[in-house]
Amino acid sequence: MTVSPDPLRTADLTVLGQITSASNATLVCRAQDLRVVYKPVRGERPLWDFPDGTLAGREVASYLVSEALGWGVIPETVLREGPYGPGMVQRWIDIVQDPEGGPDPVDLVPAGEVPPGYREVLRALDPSGHPVSLIHAEDPGLHRMAVLDVLINNADRKGGHVLAGPHGRAYGVDHGICLHTEPKLRTVLWGWAGEPVAEQLLTDITVLVKSLPGELGERLSELITDAEIEALEARGRALLEDPVMPMPNSQRPIPWPAF
């Protein structure tokens, strides 16, 4: 076996298992010494509002946007061949449990019992009828994820798509239904709605918008349509002109299920 200097892109994938709760064919694989997620295009479940066979490309495009911003919210993601044909391959993030048993970055707590450092998103009834609060951490990394979701128009930021990784860093996964031209933002990260976006993040967004007509745009054009790139640019410009986090004013602002 030849040893690859860049296993994510080139090492043979060995399938270790399938994530059965996933809605698409989501396989956990080994690429040399790396653990990765592999979602073959062939395993994508057709959706009414996103063209068939485009989800893997959207995952990679979302990763490139996160990198262009310099935010590192999304684990490294590439498009490549695998045992079931072309698909997206993403670095695996080992989840780090809080040793003190505190809540996850996105979690449910008894209604109103919001711990320090958390924000309440909504109150609801759990399946057994108990009132609960949906909360998320008030963390700079999670805030960048919320801003990224506005930019990439994420239609599916569930709690289960926010992973508590090593070194206290939150990572976002599952960006298959992002970057549509129509507004589709659905997220659990509404804790900053109506609040201003910090100057430093606006500087990063300016860099992103400026790089779209250049190399970034060229790379994105292999993954999403020109209209989708233009819509991304328009969302970036809109946030620069009115640097306030949007309010949840659509018909369905929270993904279902929320986790």
Ligand SMILES: Nc1ncnc2c1ncn2[C@@H]1O[C@H](COP(=O)(O)OP(=O)(O)O)[C@@H](O)[C@H]1O
């Ligand atoms: N890069 C990753 N690192 C660690 N766990 C992951 C990663 N990607 C996905 N997962 C886990 O697998 C689950 C299903 O993956 P997801 O990307 O949501 O698949 P689907 O598109 O089928 O919904 C996620 O909720 C998460 O728990």
Ligand SMILES: [Mg+2]
């Ligand atoms: Mg998912």
